[in-house]
Amino acid sequence: MAYGWFVAICNPLLYPVIMSKRFCVLLVCGFYFMKCVNAGTQTFIFLLSFCNSNINHFCAVGPIPKLSCSDTYITDLVHFTCATVLITSTILLILISYICIGVAIHKIKPTKGRQKAFSTSASNLTPATTFYGTGSFMYLPPSSRFSMEHKIVAVFYALVIPMLNPMICRLGNEEVK
Template sequence: MGNSSVSEFLLLAFADTRELQLLHFGLFLGIYLAALLGNGLILTAVACDHRLHTPMYFFLLNLAILDLGCISTTLPKAMANILWDTTAISYEGCAAQVFFLVFLVGCYLLAVMAYDRFIAICNPLLYPVIMSRRFCVLLVCMSYFMSCVNATIQTLFIFHLSFCNSIIDHFFCDVPPILKLSCSDTYITDLVHFTCATVLIISTILLILISYICIGVTIYKLKSAKGRCKAFSTCASHLTVVAIFYGTGSFMYLRPSSKYSMEYDKIISVFYTLAIPMLNPVIYSLRNKEVKEALRRTVTSLYCSLQDFPFINPC
């Protein structure tokens, strides 16, 4: 850490009045419970249903883990501050939020998922050989490793700065508003942050684009309309998640800190840190028949298991 005299930061709430703060608490609680339920059901369905023990759903399981981690990094602290009518977060806690938020961003995993769809559609006969269990685990471990390196570099550079102000105009510790508080020269840190974000987003977008260009060419060559529809349906959910994630992420981070707008970007950050982890399970379950069936079986099994309790017999 740097030689900052700041021992804690103050996170500003969305509203000044207590009534609006409690309203935001209820909204945040609803979003958090919905994300926990949706991603928890995805985790349970993929882990317990042997029909989903395939590379595609193995990656989906890891995406659900990242979503749960991302929303759990920011939201519980924000809700606790609202509930106890405080704004404080420790210096170390703020650094931990930045690290885990950057680490849990699923760019590399989304690129891996695009590669998986590329192999499945463009090389279906070799798919079981190429996407072996060992190779899938290796791809996921590599994505986690690259994310960890990115998070470590950015956190070290950001919290090596000196801070003269402790008031963060945000409900969690995000990179751009923290850089605004520094009283030291942030040119190198800005450059490192912008470079890391650019390399991360551009490299993964290129891999996703190349994968889907090849997928599009393969789908175009299919003579059967039913085959085209089936091939496209396997990619629709992932494409939707990619479009939402990269649209908001690029708007937030592919800019120098001087162009940062507190009011607009606070709303965007709510969307990509809270709404996306809540929406991802919905997107995948609505567009995927296998996931819907697995979720139905999981919910039915959990519901009927209540009959083991002496005073509850739903089935």
């Protein structure tokens, strides 16, 4: 989405050429590939042996290794590495896109047009920032450090942000129209 906004703002006349159907399919395939890699690393949990079946957490893989009787160092390392690579790479792509958008918006002469473009970009950046902030908080700490705060963040990450995203994007689209 960030790249689509970048192309729409920085190269509006070339948008249909750059964001072709083929390129959009490649973006979606890349997204699904990354998600399959992520899901594959989650299966390391099934290699552990468990002593307790009392999972006291909502919608998070991180606390599950705490229930294991076996050593979780490799599992924690794999999860941390995967989460770091996925979160960092996507945050960098989004950040680079929005920096380019900010530079292009800054070149707009009329103040009113610049203000409208900044508010639209900010409304689209807000859910992404919230999503990646809570995701980082949930997936980057080691499994031994999960607490009540993580349960609250997990609910926010899994329920609140996905509900807010369509509303925020709709408001941004109404402003553009």
